[in-house]
Amino acid sequence: MPGCLCGCAPELGRRGFFAAAVAAAAFPARGFSAEPAPAADPVLIDDIVTANHILYDQGVVDGFGHISARHDKDPSRYLLSRSMAPALVTEADVMEFDLDSNAIDPRGRTPYLERFIHGEIYKLRPDVMAIVHSHSPAVLPFADTGVPLLPMNHIAGFLGAGPPVFEIRTVAGDASDMLVRNNDIGKALAKTLGPHPVALMRGHGSVAAAQSVKHVVFRAVYTEVNARTEGEALKIGKPTFLNEKEAAAAAKTNDGLVGRPWELWKQRVMSK
Numbered sequence: 001m002p003g004c005l006c007g008c009a010p011e012l013g014r015r016g017f018f019a020a021a022v023a024a025a026a027f028p029a030r031g032f033s034a035e036p037a038p039a040a041d042p043v044l045i046d047d048i049v050t051a052n053h054i055l056y057d058q059g060v061v062d063g064f065g066h067i068s069a070r071h072d073k074d075p076s077r078y079l080l081s082r083s084m085a086p087a088l089v090t091e092a093d094v095m096e097f098d099l100d101s102n103a104i105d106p107r108g109r110t111p112y113l114e115r116f117i118h119g120e121i122y123k124l125r126p127d128v129m130a131i132v133h134s135h136s137p138a139v140l141p142f143a144d145t146g147v148p149l150l151p152m153n154h155i156a157g158f159l160g161a162g163p164p165v166f167e168i169r170t171v172a173g174d175a176s177d178m179l180v181r182n183n184d185i186g187k188a189l190a191k192t193l194g195p196h197p198v199a200l201m202r203g204h205g206s207v208a209a210a211q212s213v214k215h216v217v218f219r220a221v222y223t224e225v226n227a228r229t230e231g232e233a234l235k236i237g238k239p240t241f242l243n244e245k246e247a248a249a250a251a252k253t254n255d256g257l258v259g260r261p262w263e264l265w266k267q268r269v270m271s272k
């Protein structure tokens, strides 16, 4: 079976995805008593802080939403801010978690209720190094109506044949508060995401995953931009979307160009 033609993890076809998922299960999950891992690269921490600020500046997150990165020295851990508005995050707010989303050294800091999104995706997707969860507003109509979110132009080629939609009722029943507040719900979301770069969450928002902080910020921003553009297009007619081959080719090209908007967005937030 050939690899997916959409913006899925490029090196993972369906078979590769499941093999990788099995490999991920072999990552040892560390508990509270584990020896401290070597400190994460300060450049990575700085990128996480910058990404928080960019995602707010670009209208992807508001008081809610978060971005994480896998620990660069220990793949069984990830880095995520304490529970706070992303625009206000500083280096001291970035906490370390194991893949069951236990805080390694909380020091009184309160973690996000929905950190399980991150831990469970990192478990299932060894290729994923960074994750954004948001409630970005233009995406919600596509999460809630069943109208597919499809690439309007080459920049959003990573959307491929359209993100899957996570239905929380399948795992949490019909009276949940919609939050991914435990590992079971996180695992179900990760399964829905599968090899895709983005999943929508009905009644909630979306999640984007990628091979780096810069790539995941690119995907989160352009998922929102594409949703806005598609919403406009649907008002005036029937858009012709990129087909899967076009989307895959465009996604491959764009993966080499994510540094360009990152530098622009970074300069904007640093000059404020």
Ligand code: MN
Pocket: 064, 065, 114, 133, 134, 135, 204, 205
């Ligand atoms: Mn949320």
